[in-house]
Amino acid sequence: MRMGAALLLAFVLSAPPLNAVSGAAAAGDRLAVVSQDGGSVSVIDPHSNSVVARAQIGKGAAAIAASSDGRRLYVTYPDGGAIDVVDAETAVLVRSLPFKGEPFGIAAAPGSLYVSDWANDRVTRLDAASGAQTGAAAVGKSPAHIALSADGHRLYVADRESGDVAVIDADRMRKIASIPTGEAPFALALSPDGRRLYVANVRSGDLAVIDTARSELVARVAVGAMPYGVAATPDGAYVLVTNQHQGALSVVDAKSLALVGAIAVGRYPEGVLAGPSGLAYVANWFSGDVSVVDLARRREIFRIKVGEGPRSFALLPDFPARR
C-alpha cells in the first residue's frame, strides 16, 4: 500500500495543471464527458477540440454533473453505489461519496447534489461536500436522468419504467406533479427560459414537450428510434435529440416543433451538449468518441477520441482562476 501511495504521489505531482496545457488565450467554457467502459472523465477544450485533461476513475461511471463554479465534477456509479468527486482542473479524484442504492441521474446546485436512485424509485438531495443526505422524495419507477431549474426550485425526473416525469419541489423535496410523457422517458432538458421541458422517450421514439408552468404535456414529436439524449440550444431555437439506431442527431425546431434535420454522427450516440457558438457535442457510446457538430451547416465537423463507452456530458463554466 505504501508503495502504491508513492506511485500515486508521483502521478499527481507529474500531472500538469490544466491552464498550462491550454494556454491563456483558450480561456472559456469546457465540457466534460464520462466514459462508462473506459472508467474515465475527459475534459474537452472546445477551442482546440482536444482532450486537455483526463481522470482515470473506475469502470461503470454513468452520469456526470459540474458544480456551478466549474471546479468540481460529480460522477455516478449505479452499480457501485457511489458518487465520485473529481477536480475539474487537475482531473484528480478528490473523494468518493458513498450512496445507498443505484445512483444514476445527477444535478448540482450550490452546496447540494440531486441524485436519482434507479433501484429504489426516489430522488435524493445530498450535501455536496460530505455526501450526507439532506432530503429524499419518492418518484416513479426506475428514475433515470434529472434536470434542475435555473432558480433551483424545481427538479424534473424521467421515470423510465412508469413513463412519466416527476416534478419535485426541490426546497421541500416533495413530488408535486407527475406528467405522463410516453414510453420509457430517459433523458430530459429544459429550454433556456425554463418554460419548456423536453423529454426523450426511448421506446416510443419521440420527444415529449412539457409546459413547465402548467405541468402539462403539450406535444409529442416523432424523432426516430431510441432517442437517448436531449439538449436545447443556448438561444432556445432548437432541440437536439440523439437517435441510437440511426447514429444521428435529430434537430427539432423549438417553435414549430417540426423535425428539421438529422445529422449523421457516430454509432449509438447518447449524451448531447449544445455548446456556445453554434456547435453541439455528441457522445458516441459505441464508437468511443465525441462528434463535434456544426448546427448551421448541419454536419459533423470533427471527432474527438475519448475513453470507451462515453455516455453523458457536463458543461464546465469558465472561472477566473483558469485564465
Next chain:
Amino acid sequence: MRSMAVFHAASFVAGLVALTTLAQAHGPTPQKIDEAVDIKADPKAVWAIAGDFAGVSKWDSELKASEGSNEKRVITFKNGEQLEEEIDEYKPDGMTYSYRMINPNLKAAPVSSYSATLVVTPGAGGGSHVEWYGRFYRGDTGNEPPDDLSDEAGREAMTRLFKSGLDGLKAKAEGHS
C-alpha cells in the same frame, strides 16, 4: 504545494480502494457486440441474402427457424426457445437495417434487452464487408447477477449468434453451402 499534493494522493488512494470494490460488482452497464466479416461476393448478392430479415435462420446456424417480414421476425434457437425482433429502420439503399428485441426470453438468450444493426458495404476487390453490431444489457440487471445471466454470459451468447451468422452468410454468398 507539496502538502496539497500529498492530500490529493491520500484521497486518491482512498478513492481507488473504494473503486476496486466497485469494479468487481459488474453493474448494469450496456455491453457492446461488434462482429464483421469479409466476403468474396458482390455487395448486392450479399444483401440479397442478408436483407431478408425474416430469413436469418437460413444462414445463422444458431437458429433453427425464423419467420416474419422485413418489419418483424420471430427467431427460434436450437433449443426451441424464441425471441421476437422488430425493425426500427430498414434501408435497402444503404444495405442496412437496425432492429431490437421486443420481450426478453432468458432461455433463448441471457440478455434483458438488445438492439443491433447489420450493414453491408463494398469491400476489397469487388467483395463485401459485413458488420453486425449492437448493444445489450445482461439477463439480470441487479447488482449480483448469477453467472449464467452476467455480462460475460450475455456477451458470449450474442457473440456466438452474430459470429455464426456472419460465417454462414459468407459460406452462402461464396457458394460453399
